[in-house]
Amino acid sequence: MKLAITGLVLGAIIGFGAARAIVPPAPTCTAAEPPDLSAITAALARIDARIGGLERAPAAATAPAIAAPLVAPAPHDSEATARQIASRPPSEWQTLIRESVKDDPDLLAAMIAMANRKEIDHSALAAALHGIPADQE
Amino acid sequence: MRQTGAISVIGVMKKLSLALLLVSQFMSPAFAGYKVDGPMAPNVYRRADGSLAISGLFANARITADTRSYVGCSVWAFLQSNGTVSQLVLCSGQNATDGGSCSSTNPAFIATANSLNGDSYIAFEANSSGVCTSLSVQNQSQFRPKTL
Secondary structure (H helix, E strand, O other), rough: HHHHHHHHHHHHHHHHHHHHHHHOOOOOOOOOOOOEEEEEHHHHHHHHHHHHHHHHHHHHHHHHHHHHHHHHOOOOHHHHHHHHHOOOOHHHHHHHHHHHHHOOOOOHHHHHHHHOOOOHHHHHHHHHHHOOOOOOO | OOHHHHHHHHHHHHHHHHHHHHHHHHOHHHOOOOOEEEOOEEEEEEEOOOOOOEEEEEHHHHHOOOOOOEEEEEEEEEEEOOEEEEEEEEEEEEOOOOOOEEEEEEEHHHHHHHHOOOOOOOEEEEOOOOOOEEEEEEOOOOEEOOOO
């Protein structure tokens, strides 16, 4: 009987030891090391650098990047375009005017001003503008 | 003697008929109403500052003896390169010796030009840059209708 009890106790002790040897002990909070946050810290630092760089950048450095798309395109030199068209044969005026006016609505007034000053033939211009034949003479 | 009397009566009746015909013509209601003929060719007035004033009746410009006179406006609508649709009005006038035009993108000028009809009277002004500064349209009964 004593032998049986001793065997059970020894078996329990050996079995418990074997179980501990197989299953690693559960981690405990107190024993844990501080987490390695260096990667996160580095990433945040990079983001901060980018944001800070934008926020702290001198106005002169950021202004062109922001203002450039908002700057209105240079105004058309309607007078120069009008003179270019006027230098072409009147038979081409209608086509040239109708194409150019898509980008420069002030072109017509510029050409009309030339005609009103008699720098170009008014009848020819009116024919081009109104799409009617030139004078019958 | 009787023949002479008959001829005399016929002669009197002929004269009476002619007189009645003339009177009826002057009494005809077709000639009633106030009428303004105005100058035939469009008037082109040039100012020292380079501006112009042009006026004329469509019907009169149409029947001038010369082959140059006309007056009127065109209205355009076109798609600009930036994708927006623009409208503009062009008004021109020409007589035998002189002419001028103006243009505008102002909606008020475009609306005024759209009120023109085939028998209108038109007056417009252009500044030295060729831009319309005034546009007047009159559609009135005293103006003659356009003829071929």
